Amino acid sequence: MELIMIKLNNVCKEYNNELLYNNFNIDFEENKISCILGPSGIGKTTLVNMITGLIIPDSGEIMLPLNSKFSYVFQEPRLLEWYSVYDNIEFVLREYYNIAERKAIINKTLALVGLSDFSNYKISELSGGMAQRVSLARAFAYPSNILILDEPFKGLDYKLEEDLLIKFKSIWQNDKRTVLFITHDIEQALFLSDYIYIFNNKPVEVVYRLSMDKSLSIDAKNIIKKYL
Structure with a gap:
């Protein structure tokens, strides 16, 4: 049931x-x-x-x-464009995990969406599709x-x-x-x-x-x- x-x-x-x-x-x-x-x-x-x-x-x-707890993925990525890919995800995890835990979670979720090589890129440097993948990674990284x-x-x-x-x-x-x-x-x-x-x-x-x-x-x- x-x-x-x-x-x-x-x-x-x-x-x-x-x-x-x-x-x-x-x-x-x-x-x-x-x-x-x-x-x-x-x-x-x-x-x-x-x-x-x-x-x-x-x-x-x-x-x-x-x-x-809720995670969101919208039509528009709604990311902080002046932050890096890594920092956009890290920002929502600070309340819940220590530095080592945050790093492990971020690396795992970026690998899942195929963006491991782009963690230091600013959002403004990404295509729309890549930015939406960051949104997916952030949604799953957050403990919702x-x-x-x-x-x-x-x-x-x-x-x-x-x-x-x-x-x-x-x-x-x-x-x-x-x-x-x-x-x-x-x-x-x-x-x-x-x-x-x-x-x-x-x-x-x-x-x-x-x-x-x-x-x-x-x-x-x-x-x-x-x-x-």
Whole structure:
């Protein structure tokens, strides 16, 4: 039996005089990649911001493990451009590890994303794809138990998108955490996810939930398109 990591009960949220969520309920399983798939502007990021505490719901409850920590990977790398690759990762680890531990963790995560030879480069010297790999390394280096992916592969060319998706899945399989993956890209959702939650309507509803381990024999892509 899978454990529930995140649970929302009867959550309501109004934004710009529009009711986005009305008595909304959803569960996310521990150490699984759960994709929140839906049209742009539907309220996917608002949901994640409520889960992480950046936004307070108007009513309802959000249940998380005590002392939950979050890592983020956004569409833009959101790195300190005047810092080196190494220092960008080291910066978020100082509170938790000593110097030797930080060095070992950083070297390990940079190797996983193929950037061992670039640890002393400034972010401003990197390509966009390399900077996003630094973001992935930083997210896994940080001692989080919940990882938020907010459209991190959006706008990339096909080869780079494919490379980052493969790298992410490979790292995650060796360091599993609960992942909430926001996207409106069906191919990305199918490749990466254990579960796909299709969001639609106003207020938001989960119009379909797809379990990928039970969907190998069905036309998952057409099912998703039907509900989007």
